[in-house]
Amino acid sequence: MNAIRVRGLRKAYKDHQAVDGVDLDVERGEVFAVLGPNGAGKTTTVEILEGHRRRDAGEVHVLGDDPGKAGRTWRSRIGIVLQTATDAAELTVAESVRHFAKYYADPRQPDEVIELVGLTEKAKSRVRTLSGGQRRRLDVALGIIGRPELVFLDEPTTGFDPEARRHFWTLIRKLAAEGTTILLTTHYLDEAEALADRVAVLAKGRIVAEGTPATLGGRHSADATVRWTDDRGPHEISTSEPTKVIAELAKHGELAELTVSRPTLEDVYLELIA
Amino acid sequence: MTTATALPGLFSLGLARGGTELREFFRQRENVVFTFSLPAVIMLLLGTVYVKQPIQGQLFAASMVGAGIISTSFVGLGISIAADREDGTLKRLHGTPMPLASYFIGKTILVLVSSLAEVVLLLAVAWLRFDVELPTDPKKIATFAWVFLLGVIACSLLGTVVSSLAKSTRSAPAVLNLPYIILQFISGVFISPLTALPDSLQITGAIFPLKWVCQGFRSVFASDEYQVLEVAGSWELGKIALVLGAWCVAGLLLVTRTFRWTNDNR
Incomplete structure (x- = not known):
């Protein structure tokens, strides 16, 4: 069974069709990147898969369940890495990771997760004092604390400096090596090339190409x-x-x-x- | 598969949320200082004008305690939920197996603790500055307890509903404070006795919880001979329970219909 299976997904907002008939298959253990310019429908698609947004039409299965109807058990099997959250500002890094660990039946060790995302030195710092890159690494920690089978990363490295991006990539590769399925959206091509087993290009709400980074769009035979x-x-x-x-x-x-x-x-x- | 292992219980998660809520709340120093001190400052200012005889102190302090717990429940909780919606707290929680009920248990703990702290502060000021006598009769203390609980619950639910009207954290205090201030005028806090108000305002005030909370507290802090000062000429304890209970039920229904996890249109 695929980790993600999407057929004919559609979603319209007042003034435009954000997602216009998307089909998608992501296998278990795969790192799958959705590439596309701003406004292509990447975030809308991912938020529907996460259960954060309702769809107008289409069939969606994520880990075998419909995200629009799935319950607590399903949510304990996925991990969502938020991009713009500024929550938990007054907690320390360690407090927030430990707190979120309590939500799951079989969480990872909080200290190990903090170590994994490279925040050990900041464990006792208040979250509001973290830099942008550190904050995003905390978001990853909170996204993976529950030992998810599938992790969603929506434009995870936007605004990172080159060094921070490389660190981030290493972290994602570690997760992938543990067998975690990863769905990542990005508009950085080098990121997709560096991390993804397969990529799909989304433009104007449709998938216009799909393949491995090396063969995308007939690149290898051109x-x-x-x-x-x-x-x-x-x-x-x-x-x-x-x-x-x-x-x-x-x-x-x-x-x-x-x-x-x-x-x-x-x-x-x-x-x-x- | 992790599905075989049971997820943590709703109530224990609620307690964990409550602990985290309190920790975050009390670490926001300015928030704590300003939220808490405002009713006390108003009590000091207005009390200096209003309180000429001991009974006026008793009645005024009771009404201010009522206003105080509405500020921690209705205004305080409303602002905190609007902030949770804006800073991503709710969005993050929605992506985890934590049930919404546990989130609300956590908020209930936060509101109960902050409301109790507000009561203690206001009573301390009333006692020190206006020589207000605290109730010792167990029956009166019991009345205080149930009025406090019903009032806090009803107003928390209403604050949650009204928080959905706020588009952002910046607009939340305005959206919540306007009804709060109006209610203090027409519920017998700033202007007392209520019979000094025109009928239309009295009737409007009587629709909302604050009037009934204040009336209940006046019955606790003043001896029964003063119930003639009330609009109905009595403390109307049964009616207080009925109105506040009805608001709890209505508030719960409204919350389930209006609650949003995020600010944008899903």
Whole structure:
């Protein structure tokens, strides 16, 4: 059974169709990234899967249950990492993690979770004194304290500096290595490429492409571009057989600045959402 | 599968929520100081003008204690729920196996503790400044207890309902304080006896809980000969129980119909 199965999901707000017929399958143990520009319907989709938002139409199964009707037991099996919360400001990091651990039948050890998200040194600090990145790591701690089978991360690294993002990625990889299914939305392509087993591109409420980061949008089978420079200046050839081209060119001696490139994920992505 | 293990009980989670609520509440120093001191400051100011004879002190202190617990329940709880809705507390809880009932048990603990603290503060001021005599008759103390409980519960529920009208934490104090201040005028707190008010205002005041809470407390702090000062000429204890009980039921129904986890349209 898939962790997530969505068919024909639709949701409209007053003035626009936010989600317009989305189908989605996420396998257990998979890290699945939903890519898309702002306003593509990522957050709406995820909030419906989390049980935070009602849908207009479609079939949704998350861990086998309909999130719109699921109860406490179901909620104890998922973990939601909030992005904009400023709650628990007057508690310390340790107090808030320990408090949320009480909600679950079989929680992780609070101190271990604090260690895992790298907040051990801040354990006794009030939550309101944390930096933005530390606050988000606490959100992860609260999202995973209940040992969830499936974790939702909605644009988790927006506003992070590069170092904080790398730390965050390491944390997500640790969770994935433990077998946790992860659904992540992002508009950072490198993030999807670094973390996801599979990605789906959402644009204007529809999924326009789906695949592994390496094959998305036919990226792996697209023509390669061979570039080099000689006395007459830079050259560029687009070909489906780059090896042959280079072998041919190599007969004339060393090729300066030789590169072979395929479309980057960004090229494919920009094409898809255009 | 974790589903085999039982989730923690609703009530024990409520107690855990209550502990956390109290901890957060009392760590917000300005909040505590201003929420608590306002009724006491008003009592000192108005009391200095109103209280000329001991009985006036008894009646006024009783009404101010009524107003005090409405400020901790109706206003205080309403603001705290509006804040929970805005800062993500409720959204986060909605994504966990914690039941809404446990959240409300936690809030009940918060309101009961803060209301009791308010009563203690107001009685201390009344006793020190206006030589108010505290009740010793067990029957009167029992009356105080049930009026306190019913009043706090009814007003907490109403505060929860009204908090849903506030669009943000910033607007919440305004939304909650306006009805609170109006009610203090027409419920016999600022203007007493109530018979000094025009009939229309008396009747309006009699619809809401504050008038009945204050009347109940006056019956506790003044001897029975003073019930002639009331609109009905008696303490009307049965009617107080009836009106406050009805508000508890109506409040509960309204809460279940109006409660929202977040501010945005789902």
